[in-house]
Amino acid sequence: MNIGTVAEKSGVPPKTIRYYESIGLIRPADRRPNGYRNYSLTDMRTLNFVKRARSLGFSVEEVRDLIDLWRNRKRTSVAVKALATRHLEALERKIQELESMRKAVADLVRRCHGDARPDCPILDELDDGKDSEE
Helix, strand or coil: CCHHHHHHHHCCCHHHHHHHHHCCCCCCCEECCCCCEECCHHHHHHHHHHHHHHHCCCCHHHHHHHHHHHHCCCCCHHHHHHHHHHHHHHHHHHHHHHHHHHHHHHHHHHHCCCCCCCCCHHHHHHCCCCCCCC
16 A cells, blocks of 8 residues: 555554654555555554554653554563553643643633723733833
């Protein structure tokens, strides 16, 4: 399959596929005599693995580790679970941070009258009251 076919079937843009190749996340495609990339079904499966892992928020380095674990038939699932557990903990921290931000912004929105008056607690809160001289 050429890069266009793989991109269409996987839903991963060609530019992203080339990027994944350039950073070694997926192996560089074989080249046909005309210079076009030639992807195998294994390449397609790996690309789908990467796409799914990235959609779950795993970093490029985490995906690299997951691929190594996926390919290593002698690995134990404890290593996979440990990696996923660390990722889950990071997601939970981000969710807490986002919830805190959501509450703060919701409070600001609630306090703002949103009328024709110029005063606005949202802008007042964002202004730290300090003048910076440059």
